[in-house]
Amino acid sequence: MLESRSVSDISYEDIVKFCDLKKYEGQTLDYKQDISKNIAKTIAGMANTFGGNILVGVADNGDKPLLPATGLTYKSNYLGTIENLIHSHIQPVLHVETKICANSTQNLCFIVIRVPQSITTPHLFDGMPIIRTGQSSRPEDIASPDQLSWLYERRQQSILLKKSLYDRNSDRFTNWLREIGFFNPSRELGAGNAILSLSVCPVFPTEPLFSYKEAIDLLDRLARDHNMHFTQGKTRVVAGGALNAHGQVDPKAARTFGQLAQGDFDFLELEQHGFFLHRTTASLPYQQEMNYLLLAHKVIYFLAASRSLFEQTAYSGFISFLCNISNVAGRCVDVQRCQASAKLEPSYIVDKTIDVQSNFSISELRDQFEEKACEILELIAHACGLNGTDNLFQAEIIKNSGVLKNLLLLAR
Numbered sequence: 447m448l449e450s451r452s453v454s455d456i457s458y459e460d461i462v463k464f465c466d467l468k469k470y471e472g473q474t475l476d477y478k479q480d481i482s483k484n485i486a487k488t489i490a491g492m493a494n495t496f497g498g499n500i501l502v503g504v505a506d507n508g509d510k511p512l513l514p515a516t517g518l519t520y521k522s523n524y525l526g527t528i529e530n531l532i533h534s535h536i537q538p539v540l541h542v543e544t545k546i547c548a549n550s551t552q553n554l555c556f557i558v559i560r561v562p563q564s565i566t567t568p569h570l571f572d573g574m575p576i577i578r579t580g581q582s583s584r585p586e587d588i589a590s591p592d593q594l595s596w597l598y599e600r601r602q603q604s605i606l607l608k609k610s611l612y613d614r615n616s617d618r619f620t621n622w623l624r625e626i627g628f629f630n631p632s633r634e635l636g637a638g639n640a641i642l643s644l645s646v647c648p649v650f651p652t653e654p655l656f657s658y659k660e661a662i663d664l665l666d667r668l669a670r671d672h673n674m675h676f677t678q679g680k681t682r683v684v685a686g687g688a689l690n691a692h693g694q695v696d697p698k699a700a701r702t703f704g705q706l707a708q709g710d711f712d713f714l715e716l717e718q719h720g721f722f723l724h725r726t727t728a729s730l731p732y733q734q735e736m737n738y739l740l741l742a743h744k745v746i747y748f749l750a751a752s753r754s755l756f757e758q759t760a761y762s763g764f765i766s767f768l769c770n771i772s773n774v775a776g777r778c779v780d781v782q783r784c785q786a787s788a789k790l791e792p793s794y795i796v797d798k799t800i801d802v803q804s805n806f807s808i809s810e811l812r813d814q815f816e817e818k819a820c821e822i823l824e825l826i827a828h829a830c831g832l833n834g835t836d837n838l839f840q841a842e843i844i845k846n847s848g849v850l851k852n853l854l855l856l857a858r
């Protein structure tokens with residue numbers, strides 16, 4: 447599907463084939479015959495609603511492309527013109543992905559504009575809030591007070607949906623721990639283990655991105671391709687998605703903390719709204735040291751899997767990343783195994799739980815993966831209390847770490 451392809455991978459021929467399908471315009475798709483001020487209006491309307499794709503150089507008969515679609519006369523300054531329209535007519539200014547797709551003789555082209563669903567709505571077009579209606583007679587309209595209220599309420603509902611997905615996963619995880627016998631006399635499930643939870647989800651989840659049946663194959667593929675521990679053939683359907691989990695009791699932990707105490711486990715869930723979560727062991731009960739290099743491995747693999755997930759769906763907006771490490775008070779975070787020339791002192795964590803959250807666009811995760819991964823790893827390091835300046839950590843601990851550098855290269 448054109449909608450799920452990276453903009454940088456779309457070619458002139460791809461757009462010709464897409465137009466041949468005669469897809470109707472709607473809330474997330476628009477055809478423009480040429481470049482005009484109206485493009486900025488459509489961009490603002492899409493950003494305020496669900497995001498979408500604009501194909502420039504395609505004439506339409508009201509709601510479908512006119513064939514044959516051949517495009518515009520090629521000019522190298524089209525993207526600058528579009529950027530100027532955005533800056534001149536939209537406030538606050540927003541970032542879109544654009545590409546000129548030229549034919550083999552470089553005399554004709556289409557322009558692809560991918561508009562993410564914005565997290566800073568409403569965007570004003572010439573001072574007026576615009577929404578995308580999807581109606582062929584009036585594809586964009588000035589938002590009324592009721593519609594602005596609807597935009598706000600819909601976003602609030604999306605936030606509640608995201609929270610409910612996380613809470614439901616937490617309940618499943620707790621029940622699964624009880625099911626496999628991860629028991630502690632204090633009755634605090636998972637107590638003793640430091641637990642790493644990594645999750646991503648669209649900032650404002652609304653519609654399902656795939657079916658629950660597709661979630662099974664997708665979860666298996668993500669886990670297999672990105673070095674996540676999972677049980678082949680054991681992925682099962684749960685309400686709204688798929689789940690794969692395995693765990694084993696650690697004998698040393700069992701002797702120290704009681705029968706069927708704690709051990710290693712991995713718990714993966716993929717929900718059809720794009721909620722993807724991995725819970726795993728960060729440190730066993732008898733281990734007072736938490737290896738930062740191991741944490742970094744898991745974060746990089748998870749981010750790479752998340753990038754693959756959204757590349758295979760039609761979602762192109764912003765995602766919310768959350769890292770939670772629970773039951774860490776009193777543990778020591780060791781960085782000496784990072785093989786860096788800088789030597790940071792081990793840090794003892796005083797908080798019971800560590801939380802790191804970051805929102806970023808799919809395009810950032812795809813096109814600036816190394817920078818985004820380093821930024822997140824640095825946030826986690828500082829949350830763990832590792833001392834040192836930002837430059838020292840960024841340059842020495844991440845960039846000069848042979849293992850992490852290789853992982854980042856592999857994940858590109």
